[in-house]
Amino acid sequence: MPITSTGIATGLDVESLVSSLVNAELGPVEKNIITRKSSFESKITSYGQVKSLLSEFQTVSKSIGTLSDFTALTATNSDDKVLDITTSATAIENDYNISVASLATRQSLSSSSAATTGDVLGTGSLTFRIGKVVGGTFSAKEGTTATTIQIDASNNSIAEIRDSINSADAGVSAAVIYDGTGYRLVITANETGSEDIIDLVVDDDDGVDNNTAGLSQLSFLADDASGQVLTQEQAGLDADLSINGLQIFSTSNQLANVVQGLTLDLKQTGSTSIKVARDLDKAEAAVTDFVSGYNGLVKKLNDLTAYDPDKKEDSVLTGDSTVRGLLSSLRSLMNDQVENVVDGFSSLAGLGITTTVTDGTLSVDAAKLTAALKADPVDVATVFARLGRSSNANLAFESATSVTTSGRYTVNLTGATSGSAVGSAFTETNNQFRFDGNRNLTMTLDVDGAGPQTITFNTDFRNADFGTEVESFRSALQTAINTSFPANQVTVTASGTTNISYTIASNSTGTGSSVSISSAVRAGGESALGFDTASVTAGVNASATIDGAAATVDGSAILGIDGTASEGLRLSILGAATSISGATLDYTIGVGSKLDDLITQLLADDGLLDARIDGLESTIDDLDEQLLSLDRRSESLEKRYRNQFTTLETLISQLTNTQNFLSAALTGFVEPLDFKK
Numbered sequence: 001m002p003i004t005s006t007g008i009a010t011g012l013d014v015e016s017l018v019s020s021l022v023n024a025e026l027g028p029v030e031k032n033i034i035t036r037k038s039s040f041e042s043k044i045t046s047y048g049q050v051k052s053l054l055s056e057f058q059t060v061s062k063s064i065g066t067l068s069d070f071t072a073l074t075a076t077n078s079d080d081k082v083l084d085i086t087t088s089a090t091a092i093e094n095d096y097n098i099s100v101a102s103l104a105t106r107q108s109l110s111s112s113s114a115a116t117t118g119d120v121l122g123t124g125s126l127t128f129r130i131g132k133v134v135g136g137t138f139s140a141k142e143g144t145t146a147t148t149i150q151i152d153a154s155n156n157s158i159a160e161i162r163d164s165i166n167s168a169d170a171g172v173s174a175a176v177i178y179d180g181t182g183y184r185l186v187i188t189a190n191e192t193g194s195e196d197i198i199d200l201v202v203d204d205d206d207g208v209d210n211n212t213a214g215l216s217q218l219s220f221l222a223d224d225a226s227g228q229v230l231t232q233e234q235a236g237l238d239a240d241l242s243i244n245g246l247q248i249f250s251t252s253n254q255l256a257n258v259v260q261g262l263t264l265d266l267k268q269t270g271s272t273s274i275k276v277a278r279d280l281d282k283a284e285a286a287v288t289d290f291v292s293g294y295n296g297l298v299k300k301l302n303d304l305t306a307y308d309p310d311k312k313e314d315s316v317l318t319g320d321s322t323v324r325g326l327l328s329s330l331r332s333l334m335n336d337q338v339e340n341v342v343d344g345f346s347s348l349a350g351l352g353i354t355t356t357v358t359d360g361t362l363s364v365d366a367a368k369l370t371a372a373l374k375a376d377p378v379d380v381a382t383v384f385a386r387l388g389r390s391s392n393a394n395l396a397f398e399s400a401t402s403v404t405t406s407g408r409y410t411v412n413l414t415g416a417t418s419g420s421a422v423g424s425a426f427t428e429t430n431n432q433f434r435f436d437g438n439r440n441l442t443m444t445l446d447v448d449g450a451g452p453q454t455i456t457f458n459t460d461f462r463n464a465d466f467g468t469e470v471e472s473f474r475s476a477l478q479t480a481i482n483t484s485f486p487a488n489q490v491t492v493t494a495s496g497t498t499n500i501s502y503t504i505a506s507n508s509t510g511t512g513s514s515v516s517i518s519s520a521v522r523a524g525g526e527s528a529l530g531f532d533t534a535s536v537t538a539g540v541n542a543s544a545t546i547d548g549a550a551a552t553v554d555g556s557a558i559l560g561i562d563g564t565a566s567e568g569l570r571l572s573i574l575g576a577a578t579s580i581s582g583a584t585l586d587y588t589i590g591v592g593s594k595l596d597d598l599i600t601q602l603l604a605d606d607g608l609l610d611a612r613i614d615g616l617e618s619t620i621d622d623l624d625e626q627l628l629s630l631d632r633r634s635e636s637l638e639k640r641y642r643n644q645f646t647t648l649e650t651l652i653s654q655l656t657n658t659q660n661f662l663s664a665a666l667t668g669f670v671e672p673l674d675f676k677k
Helices: 014-064 158-166 214-218 280-303 321-334 365-375 377-384 466-484 592-605 607-665
Strands: 073-078 083-087 094-102 108-110 124-134 137-138 147-151 171-176 181-187 197-204 231-234 239-243 246-248 252-257 264-265 268-278 353-355 363-364 385-391 396-399 408-412 420-421 441-449 453-457 490-495 499-506 516-524 534-537 542-546 547-554 555-561 569-572 579-589
Touching: 014 280, 014 321, 014 592, 073 083, 083 268, 094 499, 124 158, 124 214, 137 466, 147 158, 158 171, 158 181, 181 197, 197 214, 280 363, 280 365, 280 377, 321 607, 365 592, 377 385, 377 592, 385 396, 396 579, 420 516, 420 555, 453 466, 453 592, 466 490, 466 499, 499 516, 516 534, 592 607
Parallel strands: none
Antiparallel strands: 073 268, 083 264, 094 239, 094 268, 108 181, 108 231, 124 137, 124 147, 124 197, 171 181, 239 246, 252 264, 353 363, 385 579, 396 569, 408 542, 408 579, 420 499, 420 534, 441 453, 441 516, 490 499, 542 547, 547 555, 555 569
16 A cells, blocks of 8 residues: 655644544534434334234234134034034034934945855856835936946956956945855945945856856846845945934935034934034134234334333334324224124124223223124124125125225026926827837937937836836936936936926036937837927026126126126125025125225335335435445545645645755854853
């Protein structure tokens, strides 16, 4: 670095003098800038604390702004060994006495004993059907198809037949069980109840299909005892129980919504009592947590703006207009009235929750709050949550957003329909069923535009009872269609008692739902049972209106209309309702939801707090620029002072040199005085 020589001629501490002069001129300005910058940085930190406090409290306000805390139910079960119980939001308060006489069982069939698992039974085919026996006649279960398994030399042992059955997805499972003396093939229905009975038809290569030799020993005709070679170890029975004295049969041990909003899982026979009641403890805890969270927020905000009289010091945000405005908004909401209340309370004060004037915190009259919750917790929820009350039991409020306006809405619904083909009606006297010989009906059918499929099946039904013939034909048609289309894609129904017509309906709904019959012919010149002149109806989409304007239907929900007061509204269609007319929905916005909306606005990227922080950061950037400018000015001023001292040093040095020269010159001309003379 360069050598600084200032002060050599004069002996002055020039560097200290220069520094002192610069500091005297610029020091106060720099100190002021640094002080202001530090103050603004402290405010930014404090605003960050405010955002954190608001974010923490928003979790509480968001929670109490939902209805679930107030509508929660609790179910007590006097004997959980008999059954387990699960509640949903649609359950209602009530008491139930339940007695379980028997559980639903799965049908189980066993073969005769074999010496080893490798014993060969025979070859041929096994055809499984699952269904029920009514009036001595077996009918296949809706949505199921027959499954045929080929048995040959590669898979004809007991163990191999077991594996072939299990890989066939036939609605049954198979196992080989050792009974102490030999091995038995055990075939069990996958589902419990009387509608999952096994019908097993054997086509034995030895020519006899129902004896105890070869593959025939696996035969079990559900509606013909002579063809039941397998032994039924356990029948497929329905569960038998009573609820408050009403007898109920169920194919399953799990009963969903037999009692509204409850799922019962039967475990053993016996009796138990169920009490479904509002969970008032949960509702009271939600309110208490809200009050506690709000008070904690207000106290901490007060601390951030407080003046310390002992130290006589302001807090960083003392007198800050932003925080003052925030506290004012919070306190205002606590005293706000809920608009559009039809039933319930309209303010916190009505629940016994009041504001303390001195610090803005809330206090709770516990007795008054408890009484309000016991009277009707949903009325209490009106003060806190977004809540819609519908005049129609099939329409329920699900949710809304901050843009949804409180008020009364009128809602109408027209449900989606399925495409169908309805055959022309005919009567028994037309002898549509009664003839000898095979009269196959051939139809070309298209469902949901997937492409035409040709279906051929036998219509030779000549039972004694006409009604039985009608059902037999319906079942046969359903089975035939299921072989060409995915299971559950169509449903075949019969209507009428003397004038009969059959309907083929798609199980889908909406404009994509359709059934078309391009041809229907029956062999032998017989009538096509009305399908040659079928009436076809296309499916239509569900539609809804809110206050007369078209709304969106999304599955089982109706959505509010963008750009209108109902935007953000979501309503649930209950009970598979297809039509709702003139229903009204009264929608209110409670304090908790309003707080949630306010905090969301405050914490948004373009919200008030971020705008304030951005402003402070911009000011700090300006102060940093001022400090840089001050540094440049300091360097310039220091240079100027140093140049001035350098000039002074040069002048003094010249004067000193002149003095020394003159002193030396004069010394030769002046005789020294001799004071002794």
